Amino acid sequence: MDRNLTHRNRKRALKALHFIALFLTMAIICIPGLWIVLNSFRPTVEIMAKPPVWTPSFTLDHYRAMFGGTGEGGVPVFSYFRNSLIVSVVSTLIAILIGMSGGYAFARYRFKGKAGYFVGLMLFRAVPGVALSLPLFIVFAKVGIIDTHFGLILVYVAMNVPFTIWLTDGFFRQIPKELHEAAEIDGCTRWQAFWRVEFPVARSGVASAAIFAFLTSWNEFALASQLTRSVGSKTMPVGLLDFTAEFTINWGGMCALAVLMIVPALVLTFIVQKHLIAGLTFGGVKG
Amino acid sequence: MTEVTLSNVVKYYGKHRAVHGINLAINDGEFVVLVGPSGCGKSTTLRMIAGLEDISDGEVTIAGRVVNDLPPRERNISMVFQNYALYPHMTVRENLGFSLVIAKADEAAIAKAVDEAAEILGLNELMDRKPAELSGGQRQRVAMGRAIVRHPDVFLFDEPLSNLDAKLRTQMRVEIKKLHQRVGNTIIYVTHDQVEAMTLADRIVLMQDGHIVQVGTPLELFNKPNNTFVATFIGSPPMNLVDGKVVGAETIELYGGLSVPVPAAARGLISDGQHVKFGFRADNLMPVGHSVQEEGEKADLELKVTLTEPLGTETVLFTEIAGNEVQAKMLNPRPVRPGEVLKFQLMLDKCHVFDAASAEAIRG
Ligand SMILES: Nc1ncnc2c1ncn2[C@@H]1O[C@H](COP(=O)(O)OP(=O)(O)OP(=O)(O)O)[C@@H](O)[C@H]1O
Ligand SMILES: [Mg+2]
Numbered sequence: 001m002d003r004n005l006t007h008r009n010r011k012r013a014l015k016a017l018h019f020i021a022l023f024l025t026m027a028i029i030c031i032p033g034l035w036i037v038l039n040s041f042r043p044t045v046e047i048m049a050k051p052p053v054w055t056p057s058f059t060l061d062h063y064r065a066m067f068g069g070t071g072e073g074g075v076p077v078f079s080y081f082r083n084s085l086i087v088s089v090v091s092t093l094i095a096i097l098i099g100m101s102g103g104y105a106f107a108r109y110r111f112k113g114k115a116g117y118f119v120g121l122m123l124f125r126a127v128p129g130v131a132l133s134l135p136l137f138i139v140f141a142k143v144g145i146i147d148t149h150f151g152l153i154l155v156y157v158a159m160n161v162p163f164t165i166w167l168t169d170g171f172f173r174q175i176p177k178e179l180h181e182a183a184e185i186d187g188c189t190r191w192q193a194f195w196r197v198e199f200p201v202a203r204s205g206v207a208s209a210a211i212f213a214f215l216t217s218w219n220e221f222a223l224a225s226q227l228t229r230s231v232g233s234k235t236m237p238v239g240l241l242d243f244t245a246e247f248t249i250n251w252g253g254m255c256a257l258a259v260l261m262i263v264p265a266l267v268l269t270f271i272v273q274k275h276l277i278a279g280l281t282f283g284g285v286k287g
Numbered sequence: 288m289t290e291v292t293l294s295n296v297v298k299y300y301g302k303h304r305a306v307h308g309i310n311l312a313i314n315d316g317e318f319v320v321l322v323g324p325s326g327c328g329k330s331t332t333l334r335m336i337a338g339l340e341d342i343s344d345g346e347v348t349i350a351g352r353v354v355n356d357l358p359p360r361e362r363n364i365s366m367v368f369q370n371y372a373l374y375p376h377m378t379v380r381e382n383l384g385f386s387l388v389i390a391k392a393d394e395a396a397i398a399k400a401v402d403e404a405a406e407i408l409g410l411n412e413l414m415d416r417k418p419a420e421l422s423g424g425q426r427q428r429v430a431m432g433r434a435i436v437r438h439p440d441v442f443l444f445d446e447p448l449s450n451l452d453a454k455l456r457t458q459m460r461v462e463i464k465k466l467h468q469r470v471g472n473t474i475i476y477v478t479h480d481q482v483e484a485m486t487l488a489d490r491i492v493l494m495q496d497g498h499i500v501q502v503g504t505p506l507e508l509f510n511k512p513n514n515t516f517v518a519t520f521i522g523s524p525p526m527n528l529v530d531g532k533v534v535g536a537e538t539i540e541l542y543g544g545l546s547v548p549v550p551a552a553a554r555g556l557i558s559d560g561q562h563v564k565f566g567f568r569a570d571n572l573m574p575v576g577h578s579v580q581e582e583g584e585k586a587d588l589e590l591k592v593t594l595t596e597p598l599g600t601e602t603v604l605f606t607e608i609a610g611n612e613v614q615a616k617m618l619n620p621r622p623v624r625p626g627e628v629l630k631f632q633l634m635l636d637k638c639h640v641f642d643a644a645s646a647e648a649i650r651g
Binding site: 176178179181182183184185186187188189190192196197200201 | 337338339358364365366368370372373374375376385386390433437
């Protein structure tokens with residue numbers, strides 16, 4: 001009896017601890033984001049107030065100003081948004097196509113120096129992007145692709161391909177090779193077997209690779225800030241800098257733009273995560 | 288007419304030679320079983336016929352056509368894999384119809400063929416499920432259905448039953464045999480289970496280390512094994528082998544003192560002093576009073592039983608001859624205690640003699 005009781009109590013205590021730990025972790029992750037959102041709706045005085053003002057007041061001033069004309073705190077939001085979108089979407093598509101092909105090749109084919117290539121790709125990922133910014137700047141300037149979408153897309157593709165390869169390789173590896181063999185016997189070419197059987201089965205993996213690539217490009221700042229200059233190519237993270245003047249920082253405006261940047265990323269992740277969770281059961285082969 | 292022939296077919300994996308020049312001619316409508324221990328090259332051979340592995344050397348023909356360089360889709364074959372390889376993202380119906388969709392058959396024809404296959408295999412209730420929602424036996428059935436939908440020239444099976452439990456395996460074995468009787472296609476079937484081979488095959492191809500050891504009907508392999516490997520692989524329990532030496536022209540002295548006359552089939556083919564293995568099946572060593580009464584030469588032995596395995600209609604008795612463990616069968620069994628000494632009769636006509644050095648059968 002007694003022992004049962006203590007056992008149950010301990011279980012309860014553990015559960016509570018678990019909950020607290022989870023809460024703390026989530027708080028650490030979420031509060032800065034929440035603070036940004038809150039700040040974007042606050043008058044500047046309140047943002048700067050010390051001690052912080054907890055009771056929320058509500059104003060759309062920052063948004064109004066941001067979308068307003070230049071000179072009155074406005075920034076070319078739509079251009080930045082468009083630039084970000086073009087660069088992220090295009091670089092993600094290309095990175096996924098290349099990365100998926102690579103991942104598939106690593107998973108399915110044997111070739112000379114396979115392990116070497118693989119390690120090489122991963123090592124490439126280990127180089128911090130910023131370290132490359134100066135050489136890239138010089139090369140891009142010489143070639144004449146500085147301050148263009150194309151230049152930035154190129155950089156992001158290079159950044160995202162190794163990770164995509166690594167991730168999709170893992171997914172394709174999990175798919176038994178008998179699946180494409182069965183498809184080939186059923187009349188498919190190798191190409192058809194991939195698109196009609198292996199790709200659909202691995203699509204949750206490809207979707208997660210895509211979201212990672214997209215978010216990397218969408219949020220990247222260090223390289224973009226070096227390689228883009230003008231309204232025609234600056235992405236949203238770089239656009240945030242517009243709110244810093246020599247002696248002042250327009251926190252409210254910055255937060256408002258940051259919110260605009262976070263929302264699409266959140267929405268996209270939310271849409272794709274259903275795919276991720278729906279992840280495929282490999283019931284086609286023996287269970 | 289869909290004969291399948293293999294001539295001098297060789298498979299190298301890198302430097303490793305997995306299949307050593309196999310020759311085999313399979314007749315139209317024949318049910319051929321490739322059997323052998325793990326790693327002997329059965330799957331490799333089958334996969335070369337399917338076009339899933341390159342053929343390193345030699346020639347494979349299907350229906351008179353050399354198929355060495357044809358991709359699987361142009362060989363008009365179907366294959367059932369050990370792990371079924373059902374498409375996990377498709378329903379049973381889509382799985383069954385996939386090959387016809389790829390072949391761009393019209394919808395009505397696909398529906399008809401799929402329904403027909405579903406009917407044959409009893410899949411009607413399951414058509415809208417995904418493979419993950421099926422039991423092992425049902426998946427097996429779907430895999431077979433997928434194979435028959437396209438009316439191939441040849442069916443290839445690679446250990447299709449080895450993921451099923453024993454009872455289901457027996458049941459599916461019967462269904463495969465029925466299926467063959469019904470559709471009459473050429474079937475090449477790989478298994479490592481000799482019972483499956485015996486029960487299913489028109490002809491068994493027994494392989495070992497990338498070579499074919501013997502080809503023949505189940506009874507040929509059972510009654511006239513070419514060597515000790517065949518003798519111990521086919522049949523359950525495996526053939527008993529006892530070491531011995533020929534003395535004179537008429538007697539084999541089994542090590543340990545027992546002597547038996549040379550079986551008729553081997554007479555005149557052995558020489559004095561030759562080391563041999565003397566082989567006989569449990570069915571041919573039976574206790575007196577618990578045996579089948581058959582004409583023929585017999586030898587009487589007195590042996591001590593060390594272990595019994597009652598199976599109902601018969602009991603397998605373990606005993607020892609000349610230091611070799613030997614199994615005997617007791618019909619209409621009565622309880623036997625370990626240690627009991629019984630009088631046995633050995634049916635000499637059914638015994639085999641193998642050369643000890645080469646392991647080859649000595650037989651006229
Ligand atoms: N892809 C491969 N690369 C290298 N060696 C291989 C490959 N596939 C098979 N082998 C080798 O070829 C030989 C024959 O293999 P195979 O798969 O044909 O055996 P099997 O008779 O089907 O055995 P099992 O009953 O275990 O399936 C084995 O020695 C195996 O190690
Ligand atoms: Mg095999």
